[in-house]
Amino acid sequence: MSSKNITNMNKSERTLRVNTRIAPLVSIILGAVAFTGFFSCKQKYIEASPKMAPVTEAVFASGSIEPVDAYTLTSISDGYITKAYVQENDLVKDGQILFRIDSRQQHTQVDIAQNNLRYAQISAAENSPNVLQIKAQIEASKLKMMNDSVTFSRYQKLIKTHSVSQQDYDNAQLNYQSSTNTYKANMENLRVTLNSLRQNLENTKAQLSNAQAGFQYFDLTSIGSSKVYQIFKKQGDFVKKGDQVAQLGNPDSIVVKLDVDESNIAKIKLGQVVLVELNTEKNVTYEASISKIYPHFNDQSQSYKVEARFKKDMSQLISGTQLQANIVISKKESALLIPHAYVMNGNRVKVLKNDKVDTVSITPGIVSDEYIEVLSGLTTTDKLIK
Numbered sequence: 001m002s003s004k005n006i007t008n009m010n011k012s013e014r015t016l017r018v019n020t021r022i023a024p025l026v027s028i029i030l031g032a033v034a035f036t037g038f039f040s041c042k043q044k045y046i047e048a049s050p051k052m053a054p055v056t057e058a059v060f061a062s063g064s065i066e067p068v069d070a071y072t073l074t075s076i077s078d079g080y081i082t083k084a085y086v087q088e089n090d091l092v093k094d095g096q097i098l099f100r101i102d103s104r105q106q107h108t109q110v111d112i113a114q115n116n117l118r119y120a121q122i123s124a125a126e127n128s129p130n131v132l133q134i135k136a137q138i139e140a141s142k143l144k145m146m147n148d149s150v151t152f153s154r155y156q157k158l159i160k161t162h163s164v165s166q167q168d169y170d171n172a173q174l175n176y177q178s179s180t181n182t183y184k185a186n187m188e189n190l191r192v193t194l195n196s197l198r199q200n201l202e203n204t205k206a207q208l209s210n211a212q213a214g215f216q217y218f219d220l221t222s223i224g225s226s227k228v229y230q231i232f233k234k235q236g237d238f239v240k241k242g243d244q245v246a247q248l249g250n251p252d253s254i255v256v257k258l259d260v261d262e263s264n265i266a267k268i269k270l271g272q273v274v275l276v277e278l279n280t281e282k283n284v285t286y287e288a289s290i291s292k293i294y295p296h297f298n299d300q301s302q303s304y305k306v307e308a309r310f311k312k313d314m315s316q317l318i319s320g321t322q323l324q325a326n327i328v329i330s331k332k333e334s335a336l337l338i339p340h341a342y343v344m345n346g347n348r349v350k351v352l353k354n355d356k357v358d359t360v361s362i363t364p365g366i367v368s369d370e371y372i373e374v375l376s377g378l379t380t381t382d383k384l385i386k
Contacts, residue, residue, distance in 0.1 A: 049381075050338045052336055053334070053335060055331075057328075062322070062324055063257045064256075065254050065256065065257075065278075065320065065321040067229050067248070070229070070248070071248060072247050073246045074242055078239070079101040080101065081101055082100050083100040083235060084234060086228050089227065091225070092222040092225070095222065098222055099220040106218060109211045109214065110208070110212055117204040117207075120204040124198050124201045128197075130193065137189075141185075148175045148180075149176055152176040154172075155173075227248060229246075229248060233245045233246075254310075254315055255307050257306075260303055268293055270290050273327075274328070276288050278322075288309055289311065290327065291309045294307070339370065342384045343364070350385045352385050360382075362378055363377055
């Protein structure tokens with residue numbers, strides 16, 4: 001900033017961006033400061049005197065306007081949007097269907113599940129062909145077991161009188177044991193088969209319920225009473241699972257979402273004043289205050305998220321509007337300031353005393369591209385040169 005521009009500053013405070021190599025994303029808001037300078041042919045010096053002025057330290061942040069309690073409606077299935085029931089700025093109720101996605105494939109899944117259920121019901125019935133076949137096997141094996149039991153019982157009596165050979169007796173006993181085992185095996189087969197068929201019936205019922213419940217994934221509904229701020233997909237668009245379809249939020253209020261550099265986040269406190277300038281309204285400043293500091297680092301933006309609320313109603317603003325902001329960290333009604341250009345490496349300045357040049361070390365405070373606050377080392381009577 002030239003001396004002319006400094007001299008012409010009015011008494012209202014102005015915001016100056018900081019040199020990011022010195023203090024990233026910090027600003028100084030200055031009151032009226034005039035530094036006089038002149039060029040001497042004899043001395044070849046440009047002089048300036050430290051001046052007292054109000055100063056405000058602020059952290060610079062960029063961001064955007066977002067609705068309160070904003071959420072993004074995302075697709076949870078693949079398909080074409082067959083119907084869009086809302087437009088931007090519409091007010092919607094809780095649970096209202098906003099978009100419908102093509103569900104013909106889901107209808108096919110339901111039809112298949114219904115057919116599987118009907119088949120399972122037939123198979124699990126007491127008179128199903130499979131069950132009747134096993135029951136017939138049981139009846140036949142039961143009759144054979146009873147006949148073999150009678151025969152074996154008779155041979156047990158005859159063997160005592162030596163009326164039958166030992167081999168005939170052993171064969172009768174073996175036949176009875178075999179038919180008994182066959183009968184038991186058929187009974188167990190009926191039990192296992194009925195359990196399997198009943199389990200399959202329950203599984204197909206569950207599959208049908210899941211298939212029918214799947215229809216809910218093709219209707220995108222609102223959460224609570226909301227306002228539709230942005231629509232990303234329109235009717236006829238193809239969406240995949242996870243695609244953003246619309247942004248909704250509180251219909252009555254909006255907030256300022258800011259990105260703060262990690263080197264400055266420790267300076268941010270709740271309630272601090274925020275001076276906001278919208279990209280759509282240059283040179284117009286709105287006042288807000290810090291209302292929320294998110295406790296996690298955003299890897300995508302490489303910054304911390306901070307939220308601010310406007311001091312007055314700004315619900316007419318459009319969601320997504322980009323902005324620049326200065327978060328006021330501290331204020332001083334009177335600070336000693338010198339032009340940044342007069343400070344050399346090591347925080348030293350040249351001072352003219354009795355026509356002699358002396359080098360003085362200073363203790364800097366707030367630093368910007370244009371000005372440096374001097375905490376110690378200079379007074380307003382000193383003459384700086386460069």
